[in-house]
Amino acid sequence: MSVASSSLYDMLGGASAMQAAVDRFYRKVLLDDRVSHFFDGVDMDRQRAKQIGFLTMVTGGPNNYTGKDMRVGHKHLVDMGLNDQHVDIIIEHLGSTLKELGVGDEQINAVAALANSVRDDVLNR
Amino acid sequence: MAQIVYEGRQTDLLPGETVLDALLRIDPSVPYSCRAGLCQSCLMKATRGEVTSKSQVGLKASWVSQGYFLPCVCVPDGDLEIAGLGNEIESTSCRIESVERLCEDVARVRLRPDKPFHYRAGQYVSLVREDGLSRSYSIASLPDERLIELHVGIVSNGQMSSWLSSGEVVGQTVSLRGPLGECFYLPEDNASTLVLIGSGTGLAPLYGIARDALRSGYPGQIALYHAAKSTEHHYLHDDLSQLSSESPSLRYLPVTEQAEGELLRRIMGGEHAWPESRIYLCGSPTMVNQLRKKLYLLGADLNRIHADAFVTRAK
Numbered sequence: 001m002s003v004a005s006s007s008l009y010d011m012l013g014g015a016s017a018m019q020a021a022v023d024r025f026y027r028k029v030l031l032d033d034r035v036s037h038f039f040d041g042v043d044m045d046r047q048r049a050k051q052i053g054f055l056t057m058v059t060g061g062p063n064n065y066t067g068k069d070m071r072v073g074h075k076h077l078v079d080m081g082l083n084d085q086h087v088d089i090i091i092e093h094l095g096s097t098l099k100e101l102g103v104g105d106e107q108i109n110a111v112a113a114l115a116n117s118v119r120d121d122v123l124n125r
Numbered sequence: 126m127a128q129i130v131y132e133g134r135q136t137d138l139l140p141g142e143t144v145l146d147a148l149l150r151i152d153p154s155v156p157y158s159c160r161a162g163l164c165q166s167c168l169m170k171a172t173r174g175e176v177t178s179k180s181q182v183g184l185k186a187s188w189v190s191q192g193y194f195l196p197c198v199c200v201p202d203g204d205l206e207i208a209g210l211g212n213e214i215e216s217t218s219c220r221i222e223s224v225e226r227l228c229e230d231v232a233r234v235r236l237r238p239d240k241p242f243h244y245r246a247g248q249y250v251s252l253v254r255e256d257g258l259s260r261s262y263s264i265a266s267l268p269d270e271r272l273i274e275l276h277v278g279i280v281s282n283g284q285m286s287s288w289l290s291s292g293e294v295v296g297q298t299v300s301l302r303g304p305l306g307e308c309f310y311l312p313e314d315n316a317s318t319l320v321l322i323g324s325g326t327g328l329a330p331l332y333g334i335a336r337d338a339l340r341s342g343y344p345g346q347i348a349l350y351h352a353a354k355s356t357e358h359h360y361l362h363d364d365l366s367q368l369s370s371e372s373p374s375l376r377y378l379p380v381t382e383q384a385e386g387e388l389l390r391r392i393m394g395g396e397h398a399w400p401e402s403r404i405y406l407c408g409s410p411t412m413v414n415q416l417r418k419k420l421y422l423l424g425a426d427l428n429r430i431h432a433d434a435f436v437t438r439a440k
Contacts, residue, residue, distance in 0.1 A: 049165035
């Protein structure tokens, strides 16, 4: 995935901003009974690291995820029943996290579009 | 050219390569995902050599201090010897020196290692009997004490615990695999409070951590909660009461769990400033996982929650 010269990732403050954003995001997801079971792993440290990877990717930060990684990484969740509604909920929480951080609607829509671009890979279809 | 040794196999790090690239040549099944130092899928431990600080960004302080790093963003200056997670463990032979009952279902077992055994107070070991039977126990002693002290929960029909608590084992040899785990005091700690929470023999590592912190001159407050099913099961009550009367910064808080959720109620009543606290959770997986999630949602920093759940596992 290419990195735009002035990505939202940079505007938010790069890697350290992701550390702050991830806790807002991860707490929202854990408190939402509709999706919390997908994230409620025994190893919350590793889960949190994966959320940082996700936020970095969708805000245009440096990453090297491939479609194959997305498929492999979410296969067990699809087996647990992960579907489009769940992806919608995650994108909603992503949007409200960014809103709280002062990001405008236009950019939130751009982030949602980026998240949507990997939807099929995530859902293994 | 730097050499990379992984699980006994060796390769040269080629120009422009990361350690992960080299590892994948040795073993294509090495886990990885983002290749950008974010997802921690490729986390490994360097057992020899220096990793770069860039490859430890975002890792918990307790992992960094043990040499864990992210191979996907590591280009080292020198040679590295690397162990995958779970394969970084050494074995030390020990003589059982004494066994003593602390309460109805806890025994204190003291071991003398054959060679220096390096650990941090609060870590755990896997104790292996001659026939291969093994169980994990936390260490209650401090590294400079002559003997290694374990608190063994006596489980009915438990093969290892009935054997250990029988009293006929003194003088026998066992081996310890480890040390393992990330529950230990960090000397550079700038957290305002240490909150130590244990149930049952989960008290063992906390007893070590509390004493290590006190002895290292930790400047903040230490709260030590011990949940047990009855007063009789607060098996270090006298030792800890005395220690806290000698050390004004330590509060010993025994909790009798007669009602569901009593421990959580007591912890909430402690009014700790969660975002500024370092938290240690030791006990059953259910207790550890529930409290970790609860405290994280209350604002605790996940990088400052340290937990080793006691999984009872037959081999």
